[in-house]
Amino acid sequence: MIHFNIDQWRAWAPGLDSADDWVRWSRSPWQPPAGDEQPDVGFLPAMQRRRLSRLARMAFHVAWPLAEGQPPLPLVFASRHGETPRTFAILGELARGEPLSPTQFSLSVHNAIIGLWSILRGDTSEMTAIAAEGDGLEHAVLEAAALLAEGAPAVLLVIAEEQPPAAYADWVDDVPFPYAVGLRLTAGRDWQLSCSSGAATESSAAWPHALDFILTLLRDAAQCQHQWKTRVWNWQRNP
């Protein structure tokens, strides 16, 4: 069992950005369009933002305001699928016998985004990139709780997914639209999270789990349960 506080959060999906947007969404959730819309990262100079993919832009967009005015903070970045458009572009170049793009290659690895974050914010705190199946949010919270227990003043947690290229459609069915959620976690007892075992089931959630959790936050629900395979995660808000 782990305990923590959620100090502040931010989320982005196409057409959903401000706190008011998410409150409206939570009252009667709708499916955002997939499309090409990109979140704003105008807080970065053009020369710095030019190499950011949409996945990176989403991560920066939700995390940047959470980091402003704070001391240097560790960051836990979770994404199940990562930079699939970059990987797919590289595989295409290989298949055509063309030389690989150095930019695509260097930014395709799973920890590229936290590397860019560290460089652009000038923050050398511990940063971690994880890919943990369908319960990446919980694994990231576990990692964050460990950092808080080690004495971090707060931990930034970002979970982000980009829509994979169409070629992956038969294998990737859990990203109906691109989205990102950022949380700033601090030590405390507002929330507790525990894991128990259950019979394996298929996930029946209507929305990607990180967004389901936003619904829990916005509806002031006291608890939320999320099962992935045999892992049953219980989120409990302490009164």
Added chain:
Amino acid sequence: MSELELEITHLIIEALGLEDIGPEDIGRELTLFGDGLGLDSVDALELGLAIQKRFGIKIDADAKDTRKHFANVASLAAFVSARQAA
């Protein structure tokens, strides 16, 4: 600016994803790397690749005068012309 220089200017913008920069912002003698335009080592590799693909020439990354050829748009155009003629 010659036609080739203009083509190289467009190639730089396109290959390196230079948001908010137009061809008019890159003079033919503007230093591309470090000071000037402010490109970095990953840009150097990417631009080298783009030039090789577009003009069908081979660039030796280790040759000592490669750095000189990549100084600005004018030197790159001279380099490409010389290689294409060779």
